[in-house]
Amino acid sequence: MTVRLSDQPWLTAPATRAVMAALEAAGGPGCARFVGGCVRDALIGRPVADIDIATTLKPEETDRAVRAAGLKAVPTGMAHGTVTAVAERRPFEITTLRRDVSTDGRNATVAFTDDWHEDAARRDFRLNALYADAEGRVFDPIGEGVADALAGRIIFVGDPETRIREDFLRILRFFRFHAWYGRGEPDAAALAACRALAPGMVRLSAERVSSELMKMLSAPDPRAAMAAMADAGVLAQILPEARLSPLFEAAVGQGNDPVVRLMTLLPADEAMTRGAAIRLRFANATRDRLAFAAVAVPAVSLSMSDREARAVLYRHGAKAFSDAVRRRWAEAPDRAVDAGRLLELAEAWIRPPLPVGGRDLARLGIEPGPETGRLLKAFEEGWIADDFPAAGHAERLQALVSPPPG
Template structure:
């Protein structure tokens, strides 16, 4: 087999990473870069996370880092993972492992010095690529390089067995397909379809994490269509239907045309029926944070207001959500661009300014402040002088109504 080496990349020259290599003694061949950093560098993409696999025992890794005065966090000591906290970002160092037992959610592991054994427990061939940190030589035990070139996400070994080991691999299969895939691997797709009900055994937090990543992948729309056609989400998210994927397709097109970054929460709202109560139920089921839940509910609200008014009332993200989910065609695109460029102003009037005009402290001040603010929004956020005129008019109206009463 022809020797393949890792292309040059900025991350490979990180001083703190090179120093870590020296501490781990990479010249002996006992530590390699593994997974996403290798895969994404081969594709010419950006690398955000760097993982190392090593023959060193976890306790030895901890000791080596501590002696070198590198902050070491035993993030997953039982599973062999130590995080080295470096100047340019953390790096996970994990001892080679093999599975002793699995239950679909958790694994009991034993440590090994066999690279192929470690590769065999990983999910997909494209994620089981290792590279020598110095020479860049790539070690590929299961055909991951060919699969990467073919746009094929393929399980290592028997797909049904790999899914039985960790049910989340069903969603990971589709998430990686949405990012890297062309034609879905037939055996992997059949296994995911047959075991879709296994998703019900997973925590909703794990489901949410995978789904949100999938939704912003380049092939999200086509992949969700595939998942719906095969009933993958039916056991855990039956609310996501073909109609929702059609809305997602439109929203994705509008984001691209308006040069708006793809947003996972906006896209999750897009695939749900336009029903804030149902959106809240889904957000609760997925154990989203309060802020995320509120955003989903807001995104599914009724249309209303100009782009600047929505931006002022809902914030930039909330306004983009509501606008892109309720508008179509050129209106959706130009409105999104207007929201993105709009500098959200501060309302230049306080309750104290109304009290100075003679309004008694109490509910009248709050009511009048809202009245003036609405007029200020309707006039397109005029300056302080015009706002003062609006306040004067509101106070005059209040005095007249008070005298009549």
């Protein structure tokens, strides 16, 4: 039975047609097929983001074919067979069919081939080893890839341990794909291999690990996959500070922000959180966000008044305050109304600037120096405590400089 992709605007888009026509003009009909995620997602009715193409053309031939058609060619990975074609400002990653010559658990040495089955055999999961031609006819060289995609099964191509030893990142990819595409219990053979080979992940770069973790935490509901990953000892390998708890369970129900979800896996401890983020080389913005939220958590209570909340917002900032509120909400899932009130306040409130400065003190005879800083800090603390009044600043400052007798 022939399986076809249907109702796929990207498949018939002029840019897609132009790239496929360019390749077939050089290599003949059937020399190029769509591969991997675009085929899988189209097959199961999910939106298609990136369009990847596999071809029997060698990289240099691909480059010439794209340029001959008047399209832009970018040699993004010639040594590994990849050229990126750009048509109508959309990128198409085109890779020559490959087979692995050697692997070290992190990188692979490849040789080019014209055998579609060889190319499929080096891929990670059967549902990713799918191809489709320009007319949408689906090819499943390994077999069971179409069935796996439709059933939500994440099963390695061939022997799981062999696939993992080729690239230990595939352990994390297994759980990430289970979070996004899996249904039911994870494949037992894959789980056993992940558990046995988890220590091999020490070979991976921190950037690759953190990227996979954040993609997994971005899934609509990663709870089952995370539980399986923790049970297999994989979570402890990559993030020993993490603890699966009801906090994480509740955070998943609040929204799909992966940083909030990660925050609830970690203790509200700035040093520990920052240390973990630095070790895994998270982006600076993510690292700081996690650390700032950890600092803000002790100052936040879902029972706090709006006035108290504004003081915390002023001191910690809206993002750290909101993240701390979400953590508190995860600790008390039945307090959605209180959390919602505080989150709305954080979104609407505009932090006022300190209404006085050194010049105001100079006019009162205070010379620049440590005393200026002390007086400004005292003014600020009183101004915050009084809920940021808009007037009376001169009088308050005068009182600090020349306090009344007695």
